[in-house]
Amino acid sequence: MTDPDRDAVIARYCAEPTVERRNDVVDAYRELCARGARKFKRAHNDRADLEQVAALGLIKAVERYRPELQTPFQAYAWIVIVGELMHYVRDFERIVRAPRALLALERPYIRAWDAFIAAYQREPTTAEVAAVLGVAPETIVELRTFRR
Secondary structure, eight states: OOHHHHHHHHHHHHHSOOHHHHHHHHHHTTHHHHHHHHHHOOTTSOHHHHHHHHHHHHHHHHHHOOGGGOOOHHHHHHHHHHHHHHHHHHHHSOSSOOOHHHHHHHHHHHHHHHHHHHHHSSOOOHHHHHHHHTSOHHHHHHHHHHHO
């Protein structure tokens, strides 16, 4: 869809706001959601989730857009979408990044934990997991703190 066509879609919605016309605007500008998801994609978050969050931002942008302010809709929508994605990432990411050494221990920790439960039919103590991994018990406590 060309820019003039998309401008016409948002103009029709602003003239008569209905759910159907809102959905037409969302369909016309959906690539902004994919672009926003790519911008915020990291190894630990799912692109589909990010696209859904971006789509909610796009819907908010459509419903709050005021053409009388003469801001191009695409520019306004992009700011709202990025804002929604920033809120999502902020709310669901760790505040403090774990040191690499702890991140490297995470998978071996999970494997050791699961193997211990399979072998002994109970959860291991901190000292038992530390002994299996060959690290200090304090390291296991710190790892558990970052896993929360």
